[in-house]
Amino acid sequence: MTTETVRENPPSTIIAAFFGFLVSTVSAIAGGLLILNSRDEIAAALRRANPAMAQDQLDRLTLLGQVIPVAIAAVVALVYLWLAFKLKAGRNWARVTLTVFTLLQAASLLTTEPSWAGYVSCGVAVVATVLSYLSPSSRFIAAVRRAG
Structure with missing residues (x-):
């Protein structure tokens, strides 16, 4: 295989893993x-933690309690997407990093109270990870490494 052929023709297992990681990210x-x-649940929890908190402070902390997790999720999603594209290009380090992220995601299910989306995201990521290690995927990644 030439370098161009290897990079242009990932196997179906890599393509499926790539789309799996995209679905997991979404x-x-x-x-x-x-x-x-x-908002109401966050405000109630903050109020229980500190009943004497002023309303303006409660409002600011509630907003932070919403914005910070969303900002973190956005950054993680961008990194995850970048890694998925690198996996599709046959980069083994991306496969390993996605595996570590998937393991951390699975561990977080045990330590938090995830939503249905958390379970779906993790389940899809696990399937995508398995697909990325199947024989056709490993052969593709090895061929890219040799061509590279």
């Missing part, structure tokens, strides 16, 4: 956006 973003509908 569902994670959906889950992250659910927090925007949680």
Whole structure:
């Protein structure tokens, strides 16, 4: 295989893994956006933690409690998407990094109270990770490395 052939023709397992990571990212973003509908719950939790808090301070902290997780989710989503494209290009380091991220995502399901989107995102990421290690995927990544 020439370098161009290798890079232009990833196997179906890599393509499926790529789209799996895209779906996982979109569902994670959906889950992250659910927090925007949680204003009342966040405010109530903050009020319980500090009943004497002034209303303007409560409002600012509630907004931060919504914005910070969404901003973090956006950054993580961008990194995840970048890694998915690198996987599609046959980069083993991207496959390994996505595997680590998927393991961390699965571990977070055990330590948090995830939404349905969190479960969907993790499940799809696990399937995509498995696909990225199947024989055709590994052969493709090895061929890209040799061509490279």
